[in-house]
Amino acid sequence: MDTPDDYDSPWKDAVERYFPEFIAFYFPHASQQINWARGHEFLDQELRAVVQDAELGKRFVDKLAKVALQDGSERWVYVHLEVQSSAQAEFAERMFVYNYRLYDRYRQPVASLAVLADTTANWRPNHFGFAVLGCEHELRFPAVKLLDYAADQDQLYHNPNPFALVTLAHLLTQATRQDMNARFAAKWKLVQLLYQRGWDKQRVIDLFSVMDWMMRLPEQLKRSLWHNIEVLEEQEKMRYVTSVEQLYSEKWMQQGLLQGRLEGEQTGEAKALRRLLQKRFGPLPEDRLARLQTASVDELEHWLDRALDADSLAEVFSQ
Template sequence: MEHPRLTGDDYDTPWKDALTRYFPEFMAFYFPLAHAAIDWRQPHVFLDQELAQVVQDAELGKRLVDRLVQVATLTSGQQWVYIHVEVQGQHDAGFPERLFTYNYRLYDRYRRPVATLAVLADDSEHWKPDRYGYQLFGCEVSIRFPTIKILDYASQTEALLEDPNPFALVTAAHLFTRRTKGDPEQRYAAKWRLAKLLYERHWDKQRIIDLFGVIDWLMRLPAELEQRLLREVYTLERNVTMPYVTSAERFGIEKGLQQGLQQGRQEGLKQGEAALLQRQLARRFGPLPDAVIARLASASIEQLENWAIKVLDAQSLDDVLDQS
């Protein structure tokens, strides 16, 4: 499956944002039995820092999402428990052992039940691990974890498009990404179909932005087709009066579309790249000095793209911007 940004630490993917905002829907779609056992009247709490402390020595870069969530159950005997969710983007032979390790580390930390749940978004049709363990001298240690494979939904595309759960569309986007690899026109048609569905559901602005963020991140298009898609989206917006921002911000081509000139498109693209990188840096390292903002504004597109790649692995602003 074609994932454009699966290098370095991918913790800031739109996948993570969608799962965080719509966690009950995520559980209802992929893990309905677990969803039915959770008391959703009680708040669920994401434990990012706690998970980071547990997995700080792990290798990163192939997962799309890794979250630890504290939830209440409907069974009074175990009111508070923990869910470790991992959305895996690529085949990884060490994946089952890693989940085993995280599970026992989390249990050791909290001394409460920990459910490990896996969603596999990779492109390997026959890879579906659901357990890990070993035996020695009569001692047996193991874990079995529920695994959902996105490719298993391949024959249900039309049903996914009719399902009101937002993660049905996320799943469809993964499948369309795989199906249209190497065919930009077909990908354009599939992406436009998903975009229209977002508006036809009459969802609120934030949900449309969040979910199109996932679709947009998965289904990358050449700039020309992306511009065509934006024109269609703008026309659609005028009919539903709901603003759309994700691709426009990323490509920064609104100015180019208005002017209809190549120079405008290039300048708009540069502005969009700079704005996106500025948000990424601020999210990773905190408020940016004025000098850094000015440097981003004056940089070339090529330099901005090089810096954007470094953001994933850099430990500081200096590492990104090549500053000693």
């Protein structure tokens, strides 16, 4: 049985909880054709069974959902979704392979949709196929580039769709990689937006979880943000984020327990980073495992930030 992955779970959780909003935000034309009143069903185990020997790349999310259409028919169709984290030559081929394997299994139409969350502006795959001896076989799929939303950040701040906020968090994380003070300011602004939307507690918690995972901060700035959130929740009389301790890898503790907390944080950070690196790059060499065990929390967080976008293990640990 597959174990949960700390790397992709916040993205996956958000997609699963708010799937209609996800499709409406990134693929509005497709959303209009889906009969959401009939519900939808995720088929992740089925997806794993179909593509288990076709692992051609790494990504934030891959999902398979069954939905009904607005055309009045009783049939169900399948939506195959990929959120790709880095530019990769084989990505379009993977979409093609997954699409025809899913069709082969279900004998029903399969819509493959892609969200490109990489930093390579000119990488925009949207088709794959071949033609030989008069035979043509091609898949063309809608692909949304998150970088394209950077020019409309003001609109994202005012868009009520939760994935406008997720997109903002993604863009601001990339823009502030070299400036943690700027990241702190951007993250605090997004946190305030969470409470201004009038959303229920669960939605605030879910979206904060995604933002907190993306926009990692050094310990001192993390404490400052926590203080700001506590003050905000007291003012708004909303004990939302600060009431759910299990969302965070570290908890507020008394000063006398500080050393124990830091030691626990190092162990947790090292474990999460090891799982992420193994998921992306395969088994780790002994020297890399040793570095993880002896690294400081700041080093681990620095490597974790790199690991989200790096194309190789060497790039993660480079000086």
